[in-house]
Amino acid sequence: MNWPRAQENMTRLLGQSLLPNSDAEPAFVPKAYDHRFRNPGWEKPPFRNMQQGFxxxxxxxxxxxxxxxxxxxxxxxxxxxxxxxxxxxxxGGHNRGIINEPKLARGHHRISRRAAGALYIGPEAWVAQNTPQPGSWWSAWKSWLEGKSSGVAPAPSISAPDKGLVPIVAAPGTYVYQT
Incomplete structure (x- = not known):
């Protein structure tokens, strides 16, 4: 967590709650895709404090x-x-986002391609421009890989018996059973 940023935001939030009519810049700004606080009424006391708390x-x-x-x-x-x-x-965060396989219809993803030489746009603008796609991103990844690949090839051998490197036990090995 970015502690200095969190401390600065909480200090500003505390200042706003002590001075409810303050014109100070809000400590927290809704995300570009968050439409819950678009109504100007949220900028007035006591609703501003509730908005900022949330x-x-x-x-x-x-x-x-x-x-x-x-x-x-x-x-x-x-x-x-x-x-x-x-x-x-x-x-779904780091882990669930990676392991959310296609047959599990939960979650969503956003995807875009930036062409070579195209200008950078900030993360909030990127989210606003790229709508959520339902389900797993694996299908998009498969298509991307197919577009970058020259074809299907057999998997390489996992051992090199000619160099004396042979599997000791079958996968996944015995360590997974140890406690």
Whole structure:
């Protein structure tokens, strides 16, 4: 979690709750895709405090549930290259987003391709421009791989008996049974 940022936002939130008529910049801003707080009435006391409280919890939850690879940090890797890039954002956080296989119809994903040399757009704008697609991203990944591949080939051998490297036991091995 980005503790300095969290402390700064909570300090601003506390200042707003102590000074309810303050014109200070809000500590938390709704995400570009979040339409719940579009009504201007949410900017007036006491609703502003309720909005900010909710958004504070949401901000914490976003960081708490995806601390391994926060998507905005991963998304910003586009700043390091001007080559062709496909970016996928899955629902459900780091682990569930990866293992959500196609036959499980839960969750969604967003996907887009940035052509070589195209300008970078920020993560919030990217989310606003790319609507959620229902289900797993695996089908899109399979299509992407097929487009980049030269064809199907047999899997390589997992041993090299000519070099004295043979499997000791069948997969997955005996260590998985140890406690």
């Amino acid at each position: 958004l504070a919890v949401q901000d914490w939850w976003d960081y708490a549930t995806d601390h391994i690879a926060p998507w905005k940090s991963v998304y910003k890797t586009q700043l390091f290259t001007d080559s062709d890039m496909t970016f996928v954002l899955t629902s």
